[in-house]
Amino acid sequence: MCNACVIESVKETMMSRRKLFMGAAATGAAAIAASAISARPAMAEASGKVIDLTYVFDEAFPTFDGVPGIAYEEAVNFDKAGYQLWKITFYEHSGTHIDAPLHFSKDGTSVAELAPETLVCPLCVIDITAKARDDANAALEAEDVEAWIKQNGDIPKGACVAMNSGWGAKVGSPEFRNTPDGKFAFPGFGKSATDLLAQMEVAAIASDTLSLDPGNSADFAVHKSWLPSGHYGIENLANVDQLPAKGATIFVGAPKHARGTGGPARILALV
Amino acid sequence: MCNACVIESVKETMMSRRKLFMGAAATGAAAIAASAISARPAMAEASGKVIDLTYVFDEAFPTFDGVPGIAYEEAVNFDKAGYQLWKITFYEHSGTHIDAPLHFSKDGTSVAELAPETLVCPLCVIDITAKARDDANAALEAEDVEAWIKQNGDIPKGACVAMNSGWGAKVGSPEFRNTPDGKFAFPGFGKSATDLLAQMEVAAIASDTLSLDPGNSADFAVHKSWLPSGHYGIENLANVDQLPAKGATIFVGAPKHARGTGGPARILALV
Numbered sequence: 232m233c234n235a236c237v238i239e240s241v242k243e244t245m246m247s248r249r250k251l252f253m254g255a256a257a258t259g260a261a262a263i264a265a266s267a268i269s270a271r272p273a274m275a276e277a278s279g280k281v282i283d284l285t286y287v288f289d290e291a292f293p294t295f296d297g298v299p300g301i302a303y304e305e306a307v308n309f310d311k312a313g314y315q316l317w318k319i320t321f322y323e324h325s326g327t328h329i330d331a332p333l334h335f336s337k338d339g340t341s342v343a344e345l346a347p348e349t350l351v352c353p354l355c356v357i358d359i360t361a362k363a364r365d366d367a368n369a370a371l372e373a374e375d376v377e378a379w380i381k382q383n384g385d386i387p388k389g390a391c392v393a394m395n396s397g398w399g400a401k402v403g404s405p406e407f408r409n410t411p412d413g414k415f416a417f418p419g420f421g422k423s424a425t426d427l428l429a430q431m432e433v434a435a436i437a438s439d440t441l442s443l444d445p446g447n448s449a450d451f452a453v454h455k456s457w458l459p460s461g462h463y464g465i466e467n468l469a470n471v472d473q474l475p476a477k478g479a480t481i482f483v484g485a486p487k488h489a490r491g492t493g494g495p496a497r498i499l500a501l502v
Numbered sequence: 503m504c505n506a507c508v509i510e511s512v513k514e515t516m517m518s519r520r521k522l523f524m525g526a527a528a529t530g531a532a533a534i535a536a537s538a539i540s541a542r543p544a545m546a547e548a549s550g551k552v553i554d555l556t557y558v559f560d561e562a563f564p565t566f567d568g569v570p571g572i573a574y575e576e577a578v579n580f581d582k583a584g585y586q587l588w589k590i591t592f593y594e595h596s597g598t599h600i601d602a603p604l605h606f607s608k609d610g611t612s613v614a615e616l617a618p619e620t621l622v623c624p625l626c627v628i629d630i631t632a633k634a635r636d637d638a639n640a641a642l643e644a645e646d647v648e649a650w651i652k653q654n655g656d657i658p659k660g661a662c663v664a665m666n667s668g669w670g671a672k673v674g675s676p677e678f679r680n681t682p683d684g685k686f687a688f689p690g691f692g693k694s695a696t697d698l699l700a701q702m703e704v705a706a707i708a709s710d711t712l713s714l715d716p717g718n719s720a721d722f723a724v725h726k727s728w729l730p731s732g733h734y735g736i737e738n739l740a741n742v743d744q745l746p747a748k749g750a751t752i753f754v755g756a757p758k759h760a761r762g763t764g765g766p767a768r769i770l771a772l773v
Contacts, residue, residue, distance in 0.1 A: 283618040289760035301759060306593055309608045314725070316605060316763045320591045322577055327758070334587060337580045347554040347770055351753070454585070482622070484755015484768040487598070488572060489560035492587045497755040497767070499618055 284481070284498040286402065286469045288326030293408045295441050300325025326495040327467045329485045330443065334492040335451075336459035342491035345463055349434040352391040354481040354500055355379065356474045360397035363418045367410070368447040369396065370421035376428065383477045386431050391481045393437040394420060395471040402469075408441055415446035422452040429460060435483070437465035465498065474500055555752070555769040557673065557740045559597030564679050566712050571596025597766040598738045600756045601714065605763040606722075607730035613762035616734055620705040623662040625752040625771055626650065627745045631668035634689045638681070639718040640667065641692035647699065654748045657702050662752045664708040665691060666742040673740075679712055686717035693723040700731060706754070708736035708769075736769065745771055 286292060290299045301321040309315040324330065332339030357379045363369040371394045376386070386392060396418035401407040410416045417440035425436060425443075436443060436457065443453045443464045457464060465483065484497035557563060561570040572592045580586040595601065603610030628650045634640040642665045647657070657663060667689035672678040681687045688711035696707060696714075707714060707728065714724045714735045728735060736754065755768035 281618045281622050285758045287614050287760050288758055303761070314606045314763075315608075316594045317761070318591065318593055319759065319762075319765070320589065321759075322589055323587045335585045337586075343558050347552045350768070350770060351552050351772065482753040482755070482770070484753065484770075486766060487556045487558055487768055488590065488592075488766070489558050490574070490588075491590075492585075494590070495757060495759070497621070497758055499621060499753070499755075501622065 280502050282470055282473050282479075282500045282502060284468050284470055284474075284500055285327045285496070286467055288321075288495055292326055292467075293402070293441065294322070294325050295408075297408075298322070321495065323492055323494040324466070327465070327469060327498060328495045329483070329493040330454070330458055330464040330466060331485075331491065331493045332458045332461055332463065333490075334458055335454050339459060340461060340463075341489070342463075342485050342493050343487045343489050345485055349389065349463070350483040350485055352389055352434055352481050352483070353387045353477075354391050354393060354474065354479040355383070355386050356393045356395050356471060356476050356479075358395045358476070359418060360395060363396040363398065367406075367416035367418070368445040369418040370445050371396075371418070371424050372421040373423035373427045376424050379476070386428070386433060388432040389434045391435040391437055391465070391483070392428055392433050393465075393468055393471055393474070393481075394418065394439055395474070396439055397472070398440045399469060399472060409446070417441055417446040419443055419445035419448065420453045420457075421445075422456060425453050425457045429457065429462065433462070435463050435465060437468045437471075437481075439468050439471045440466070442466060463493075465496070468498065475502060478502065551773050553741055553744050553750075553771045553773060555739050555741050555745075555771055556598045556767070557738055559592075559766055563597055563738075564673070564712065565593070565596050566679075568679075569593070592766065594763055594765045595737070598736070598740060598769060599766045600754070600764040601725070601729055601735040601737060602756075602762065602764045603729045603732055603734065604761075605729055606725050610730060611732060611734075612760070613734075613756050613764050614758045614760050616756055620660065620734070621754040621756055623660055623705055623752050623754070624658045624748075625662050625664060625745065625750040626654070626657050627664045627666050627742060627747050627750075629666045629747070630689060631666060634667040634669065638677075638687035638689070639716040640689040641716050642667075642689070642695050643692040644694035644698045647695050650747070657699070657704060659703040660705045662706040662708055662736070662754070663699055663704050664736075664739055664742055664745070664752075665689065665710055666745070667710055668743070669711045670740060670743060680717070688712055688717040690714055690716035690719065691724045691728075692716075693727060696724050696728045700728065700733065704733070706734050706736060708739045708742075708752075710739050710742045711737070713737055734764075736767070739769065746773060749773065 294300045304318040306318040307316045331342035333341045479500045479502040482499045486494040565571045575589040577589040578587045602613040604612045630642050750771045750773040753770045757765035
């Protein structure tokens with residue numbers, strides 16, 4: 232297909248998707264669940280290499296509000312008992328973690344209620360490192376999704392779409408979170424992209440920064456639309472630069488505490 | 503092969519394994535890591551059905567010491583802030599959870615340090631429901647492993663071996679943990695089995711009860727040998743009765759908090 236034809240073909244696909252979107256006003260959680268169940272994990276594509284997409288979670292790990300996300304208290308001492316264990320306290324939205332619909336909707340799906348089928352997904356990785364180098368608050372927009380599709384083909388229903396903004400390289404420095412004068416500054420998803428991904432029945436989005444929305448977001452537009460419509464998100468995803476654009480399978484080890492609005496999760500990819 | 507030949511063949515395999523075991527005194531963590539890396543996840547065998555092997559974790563979930571394993575404190579209120587989240591406190595060894603080597607060794611491998619390759623494993627399920635019906639403290643012994651191999655073939659290096667004792671049916675009742683007079687009573691692994699599994703370079707064992715050792719264990723022989731030798735364990739695995747004896751792949755969403763001796767985990771199987 233010639234370049235112009237490819238562009239035309241992508242435009243047509245986008246148009247028909249947008250029409251579908253306009254028609255299907257309130258797909259919501261039920262549609263997501265159904266789409267996820269129909270999406271079989273892309274296991275056959277995995278050669279067996281495991282990539283850990285999870286940061287080690289400790290008192291020093293950067294958090295959105297700047298307060299340490301975890302605290303340790305000795306519960307059993309090895310020298311006294313011959314074994315040992317901690318009593319752990321954490322804020323749910325710390326470390327590499329899940330945002331469940333309940334985080335931004337009063338009675339939404341809790342992290343324990345996410346359909347297990349939505350936790351094993353084909354993984355699509357969209358690279359916005361070039362624009363994030365110029366703009367610390369760069370947003371992954373619909374045009375980035377469309378460019379990815381032009382290059383890689385359709386995004387499967389039930390997929391997880393991860394952003395690679397290059398921010399993982401900053402995780403040990405204050406720049407991961409803010410500018411030198413303390414203003415939030417990191418890339419995130421734009422609502423134009425997540426509206427399009429919702430329309431494609433994507434199950435989850437994943438950010439390699441502290442939030443789904445960019446650091447300078449005034450309205451948390453993605454949190455307020457993506458989560459209440461029955462989708463979940465992942466924040467602080469690690470090692471996204473080691474992932475292929477497509478073909479990997481993500482395993483999302485979401486915590487399963489009752490009534491949870493999210494929480495630290497072990498996340499692995501098979502490539 | 504005739505029945506007698508099969509039995510002879512199994513015996514010979516066992517003998518050679520035991521010789522190997524006697525010869526290789528201190529295999530330990532290094533050998534386990536190497537074996538795990540050589541064991542590629544059995545992805546090709548998965549048809550794509552996801553089975554959740556994780557219990558919902560809440561204040562009522564039974565614990566070994568009888569104290570609630572989790573507590574909730576409101577950190578952000580939805581009506582006040584437009585979003586919500588909890589501050590959570592838990593004891594590491596509660597709910598469906600991991601026992602890392604560090605739980606029973608002063609300087610062993612923490613849950614954050616488990617090799618990611620050991621968290622995606624071929625899953626072998628050994629059924630001891632018949633003997634557990636007669637004896638609440640039944641142990642899965644070497645002879646049960648040998649019988650499984652005779653029936654199903656070798657246990658792959660890097661596998662996870664799960665016990666199905668039928669105890670999942672009791673999880674909502676006090677019988678999951680103890681007799682009416684308060685004595686611990688539940689099935690577990692016997693050291694004869696875990697010594698054999700260590701020799702076979704199995705990565706993990708998983709119990710469908712509160713502990714790796716049976717409830718009446720006086721010496722915690724499995725905790726004290728399996729964990730310090732660099733292996734990990736899973737306790738309170740759910741839905742094991744829905745699993746095939748072999749052919750499934752287990753994803754172990756072990757938590758990744760620094761210095762962790764274990765902790766609640768999301769565990770899924772693909773069958």
